[in-house]
Amino acid sequence: xxxxxxxxxxxxxxxxxxxxxxxxxxxxxxxxxxxxxxxxxxxxxxxxxxxxxxxxxxxxxxxxxxxxxxxxxxxxxxxxxxxxxxxxxxxxxxxxxxxxxxxxxxxxxxxxxxxxxxxxxxxxxxxxxxxxxxxxxxxxxxxxxxxxxxxxxxxxxxxxxxxxxxxxxxxxxxxxxxxxxxxxxxxxxxxxxxxxxxxxxxxxxxxxxxxxxxxxxxxxxxxxxxxxxxxxxxxxxxxxxxxxxxxxxxxxxxxxxxxxxxxxxxxxxxxxxxxxxxxxx
Numbered sequence: 117x118x119x120x121x122x123x124x125x126x127x128x129x130x131x132x133x134x135x136x137x138x139x140x141x142x143x144x145x146x147x148x149x150x151x152x153x154x155x156x157x158x159x160x161x162x163x164x165x166x167x168x169x170x171x172x173x174x175x176x177x178x179x180x181x182x183x184x185x186x187x188x189x190x191x192x193x194x195x196x197x198x199x200x201x202x203x204x205x206x207x208x209x210x211x212x213x214x215x216x217x218x219x220x221x222x223x224x225x226x227x228x229x230x231x232x233x234x235x236x237x238x239x240x241x242x243x244x245x246x247x248x249x250x251x252x253x254x255x256x257x258x259x260x261x262x263x264x265x266x267x268x269x270x271x272x273x274x275x276x277x278x279x280x281x282x283x284x285x286x287x288x289x290x291x292x293x294x295x296x297x298x299x300x301x302x303x304x305x306x307x308x309x310x311x312x313x314x315x316x317x318x319x320x321x322x323x324x325x326x327x328x329x330x331x332x333x334x335x336x337x338x339x340x341x342x343x344x345x346x347x348x349x350x351x352x353x354x355x356x357x358x359x360x361x362x363x364x365x366x367x368x369x370x371x372x373x374x375x376x377x378x379x380x381x382x383x384x385x386x387x388x389x390x391x392x393x394x395x396x397x
Contacts, residue, residue, distance in 0.1 A: 140167075140168040140169075140170070140172070140173065140271065141167045141168035141271065144167035144168055144169075144172070145167050148167070151167075152166060152167045152270075153166070153167075154166065154167050154169075154172075155242075156172070156175075156176070158175060158209070158212055159180070159212045159213050159215070159216035159217075160216045161212050161215070161216065161239065161243045161245075162239065162242050162243055163207065163208070163209075163212065163239055164207070164235045164236075164238040164239045164242065165207050165235050166231060166235060166270040166271070166273070167270070167271075168270060168271035169207065169270065169271055169273070169274075170271050170272065170274060171206065171207065171209060171274055175209065180213060181209040181210070181213070182209075182210065182390070184371055185210075185313075185339060185371060185390050186210060186213040186214070186217070188339070188371055188392065189210070189213075189214060189311055189313060189339055190213070190214060190217045190218045192310060192311045192337045193214070193218045193221055193310050193311060194310060195220065196220045197220065197222075198218060198220060198221040198222070198310050198311075199221065199222045199223075199224070199307055199308060199309045199310055199311075200214050200218070200221050200222070200223050200224070200309075200310065200311050200312075200313070201223075201224050201225075201226075201309055201311070201312040201313065201336070202214075202223060202224070202225040202226070202313050203225075203226045203256055203297075203312065203313060203314045203315070203316060203323060204226070204227065204313075204314060204315040204316040204317070205225035205226060205227040205232070205236060205251070206227060206229070206232045206236070206273075206274055206315075207232050207235045207236050207239070208225065208235075208236040208239050208240070208249075210313060210315075211223050211225050211236075211249055212239070215245060215248055215249065221248070222248065222250075222307075223248060223249045223250070224249075224250050224252070224304070224307075225249055225250065225251045225252070226251075226252045226254060226255070226256055227251065227252075227253065228253055228254060228255035228265055228276075228292040228293075229265070229267055229273055229276040230253075230267065230290065231267065231270055231273045232273055232274075232276070233251065233253050236251055237251055252300070253292070253293070254292070254293050254294070254295050254300070255278075255292045255293065255294045255295075256294070256295065256296070256297050256300070256316075256322075256323045256326060256327075257278075257294045257295075257296065257319060257322045257323060257326055258296060258322040258323070258325040258326040259294060259296065259326070260294060260295050260296060260299065261293075261294060262291050262292070262293060262294070263278065263291070263292060263293075263294045264278070264289050264290070264291060264292075265277070265278060265289070265290050265291070265292040266278065266279060266280045266287045266288070266289055267287075267288045267289070267290055268284045268285045268286065268287065268288060269285050269286060269288075271285075272284040272285040275317060276317065277316060277317030277318055277319060277346070278317075278318070278319050278322075279318065279349040279350065280349065281317060281318065281345065281346050281348070281349055282349075283345060283346070295326075296326030296327065297323060297326050297327035297330055298326060298327055298328065298329045298330050299326075301327070301329075301330045301334075306333075308334060309330075309334050309336045310336055310337065311336055311337050311338075311339065312336045312337070312338050312339070313338075313339040313340070314338065314339070314340040314341065315340070315341040315390075316341075317341075317343075317346045318343070318346035318347050318349065318350045319350065320340050320341060320342070320357065321350075321352050321356060321357050321360060324357075324360060324361075324364075325360070328364070331364060331366075332364070335395040336395075337392060337393070337394055337395070338361075338366065338392065338393040338394075339390065339391070339392050339393075340357075340390070340391060340392075340393065341389055341390055341391075342354050342357055342385075342389060342390075342391055343389045344385055344386075354381065354385060355378070355381065358376060358378065358381055359378075361393050365395060365396040366393040366394065366395055366396065367393065367394050367396055368381075368391055368392075368393050369391065369392050369393075369394065370384055370388050370391060370392075371388070371390060371391070371392060376391065
């Protein structure tokens with residue numbers, strides 16, 4: 117056992133996670149005049165976030181978050197009149213890329229995490245993007261009503277979800293409103309949608325189950341995370357997601373274009389965590 121692992125074992129989880137992020141928190145606060153409310157330029161916009169947010173490490177200096185997926189998403193959008201859904205938007209990194217690189221696109225974003233929602237809403241307001249990005253605080257799932265949602269200390273908020281996956285520090289439960297995507301779609305006037313991205317720390321299948329009418333009628337391209345480390349706390353597996361997609365006439369591929377089947381899917385797990393599902397024509 118290393119010295120680091122020994123110290124971690126003896127240190128309370130909440131204290132360890134704070135120490136783990138302390139350097140980033142201090143750096144962000146120094147760069148922002150001592151404030152915990154921070155901002156940096158990103159994709160031509162002023163991005164707001166909480167001090168120490170681990171996602172910021174991934175885009176500094178001058179990098180694009182999940183760049184391969186972002187490029188793939190924009191390549192699927194028509195040059196004008198496109199509609200993009202960002203489910204699990206966090207602080208808005210994917211939405212901002214799409215807004216910057218596909219400027220004619222209308223974006224609907226969903227983020228129930230109170231911290232991330234606050235920062236993304238601020239980014240939208242500060243950059244006058246409210247005519248292009250509609251942000252909802254509702255959680256999407258396979259039922260309607262108030263549900264428990266697990267949040268975390270601000271730097272770990274990218275791990276927020278319906279269950280504690282054990283990957284993001286001390287859990288802090290809050291109550292959020294859950295609705296099905298089908299219900300939202302009908303209330304929104306049944307908009308046409310070109311691309312839908314789902315990254316919700318394991319609940320992606322629940323969202324699909326609540327969007328059956330939408331998917332049967334609209335048939336968008338889907339980009340979704342399939343991460344076994346998140347799925348272990350859910351009552352479904354990676355294979356359940358693949359089977360559900362196949363039953364609803366979607367084919368699953370890696371971002372590199374390799375088709376996923378029941379026979380080879382296990383070989384991709386661990387190498388990839390983001391996939392694209394295309395409707396069968």
